Amino acid sequence: MYQYNEIDQKLVDERADQFRRQTERFLSGELTADEFRHLRLRNGLYIQTHAPMLRIAGPYGLLNSKQIRKLAHIARTYDKGYCHFTTRQNIQFNWPKLEQVPDILDELASVQMHAIQTSGNCMRNTTTDHLAGVCVDEIEDPRPYCEIIRQWTTLHPEFDYLPRKFKIAVSGAIHDRAATQLHDIGVHIVKNDAGETGFRILAGGGLGRTPVIGQVIRPFLEKKYLLSYLEAILRIYNLYGRRDNKYKARIKILVKETGVEEFTRQVEAEWQLTKDTLILTDERINEVKQYFTPPPYDADAAQDETFAKHLAENSAFATWYKINTADHKIPGHRAVFLSLKAPDVPPGDMTESQLDAVADLADRYNFGEICVTHRQNLVFAHIKQAELYPLWQALTQLKLATPNINTVTDIICCPGLDFCSLANAGSIGVAREINEVLDDMDYIHDIGELKINMSGCMNGCAHQSVGHIGILGVDKKGVEWYQITLGGSSENDAAIGERLGPSVAKNEIAKAITDILDVYVKQRQEEESFLDMVKRVGIEPFKDKVYANH
16 A cells, blocks of 8 residues: 655645645635635535535545544544545545634544545546455556556646546456546556557546546557656646536537547647656556555465355355455455445445444454445455454444445435535435335345446436436425436446436335336346346336336
């Protein structure tokens, strides 16, 4: 895991000190709300419905136990005892007091964390695969390149005020678990015909009001040109991205209106002028890679016999193992998902006591590391098979072992009207209602992989456009209604979901979901996934069922 040097630490310390003085000037009346707005947004501070919301950067999702304990301390001391994990691998606090935010930033800086560029029209937190470094289909660990991009993007003076926010995702595996096609820039580690490793670069993806799938603008880029090529893309966007209309200001609109061929030509022309001014050397890459070397795995882990015994004797453990763990490239080890989707808990939330306990478990079983996933869960990536059973027992006590990863109750959910000032409709309560009607775990497991994403407004923070089932809250004259889409995906087969029909009333949305699942269960072919069935039959059978009585 990357450790700050003196420059990194000085930067976050000075930034926290700057914001303290800016906050004091605002509270004393020296700065107007408009003057303060850009300053607070650059430090991750939003004004929400009930209180400020502070978003903390989780660089490529990777945290250590010391940082998790600090989040627990902040939750206890400055908030209401919990925090929220987001789809961009960040952390949010929903109840800080404005005058105490500088104290929170000082606390974060003490453990190499910050809130810099987690909001505003700038380059945001770079994200990646939550199984990076351990997944069996990995070409190369993407995290060193994420760290290199993080350092390049932080306080980059040329791109501090872009037309709109800008997001980069990196994937190093064959299976895209980082939703790279739905980002402003997607970076795929690939091999060319000569067996050389480099990058495939995509541009123009994005969600929100106008969801668009990114397009390849360079099939293969040598590693040494990574930063210079990204800089060329940002320069073209900064020059030509629309600033007259925030709804059309994202790079996805620029690529669409310009055309991908012309946009690519512009980027290539700009890159040719500057490509040799920002070379990423092998020495620099190897220097950063040293921070991401594998931990000291147990070479004899696969020889353990207790795991098989527990698996055979305890059906609940066996179910959890099947649903909540993933293959690992090192024999005798598994990656373990900690589900933040217990039925009676807002998706993605963790209490301060859970945070402290998870930090202790990470130290005991996982070399002190914790990773945040894009579906608002956590991952312990290095668990020996002999320690799976005691870990499961501990997670069960903490309500973090619900066996529902990638199932219909592993719902991505934004805060909605409960907190967000932009929301048109509630999300957390609807997620709870869906959980209540889907209380049969055998039925949930029979359905298999099915991803529900739900947002309370068009901004799409919960990625509803690419959910297998997407739910979008809309306002009809002060009443909450919900649009449903089917067939979306954020993975290799990225697709925007198709709208099912008219919006559904709030008190009918849970039934609409069960109707959709009923159609799937009754009409699916053997071993056919929900997404495959939608591709095969279209949305009409689901539409007929949901609107049968309307």
